Each structure stands twice: as structure tokens, then as C-alpha cells.
Amino acid sequence: MEKNNIAHFFDQLAPAWDDQMIKEDVIIQEILDCSKVGNGSMVLDVACGTGVLIPDYLQRNVKSVIGVDISQKMIAIAQKKFQDERVRFICADIYALCFEAQFDCILVYNAFPHFFDPEKCIRHLSMMLRAGGRLTIAHGASRDRINQHHTGSAKPFSIPLMEAHALQKYMTPHLSVKHTISNERMYLVTGEHK
DSSP states (O other): HHHHHHHHHHHHHHHGGHHHOOOHHHHHHHHHHHHHHOOTTTEEEEEEEETTTHHHHHHOOOSSEEEEEEEEHHHHHHHHHHOEEEEEESSSOOOOOOOOOOOOEEEEEEEEGGGHHHHHHHHHHHTTTEEEEEEEEEEOOOOOHHHHHHHHHGGOOOOOOOOOHHHHHHHHHTTTEEEEEEEESSSEEEEEEE
């Protein structure tokens, strides 16, 4: 999939993104608990969109958050919303960035179907984790609901969200799987840097 096409698709969605976002705080807190986001954490939010999770990170008194998204318009909205010195946004393809192993927590929230090569994504992100750092792939809805959602206008820009046990297999060469949840409420797989 051409990256410019994906960026254009999300640029078009950006103005209404926050209004259409459904976010359940209980699920978000469970995701952040499994990810070990907490006091002093250095967080990388991949495909951060308009910064949906930024307030939750800041409530947990993180040291820093870098939000990365391929959509210029998503990043522009996020930058207007958050002026906290702990937060920085980068408009880029995550594969074009290579941070040294510095993050305690890397999250891909509500975005994993837009990564067409899951193994490449996990391998690339795991190299940016500190020892003991955690990578979390999560959705605030069931796998079936996510896949149904992506049968609409997002279909050309996404792949089906795989079964959680299949995602575990992609993580295992790089990370030690710590949490797996796939139910009617949410989807989550968390791996810790070995």
C-alpha cells in the first residue's frame, strides 16, 4: 500500500476524528496497566492520531511522550491540543524513524490493521524498547468489531486484525508475551523486551 494514500485517507478523517472517537476509560486504564505506563515512563505512541491517549499518559505522570503519525492533519490537531513540555509529536512513517532503545512503553492503539507487515512492525518497534520495556498492540473493541469496521471505507487501507494467538507468535522471537486479552470488550497483546 502506498504510504501517501494512507496519509491522505487519514488526513481526510482528521477534522472529525475526536468527535467520532469512542473511548471507554476502564478499558484504557487496563491497557495502560498491562503496558506498565506509569510515573517516569518514556512512552512512544505509534499512529497516535489526534493524541487520544495523551491525557491518560499525562495523568500517570509519565516523563515523556512522543506521538508519531503519518497524517499531517492528525498531527496538526494533536499539536494544537497539547502544549505540555513532556509531549512531542512527529509526522512521519514509523519505519523512517529509529530511536535508540529508550522507551519504557510503546503502544499501537486502535491502529494495528493499518500496518500491512505485522512482523516488520513488531521487529522495528521492539528495537526501540529498553530492557524490560513493553510493546502493546491494543484495541478498545473486540477483534470482530474491529474487522467489521474495516470492511467499510478503511478496507483498502487495512488488513484484518489477526487472532491474538497469531499476534503472540509474531512477538515471541523479539519479546516475552506478558498479557493477551481478546474478548467482546477489547483486544490486547503485550510483550516485554527480553
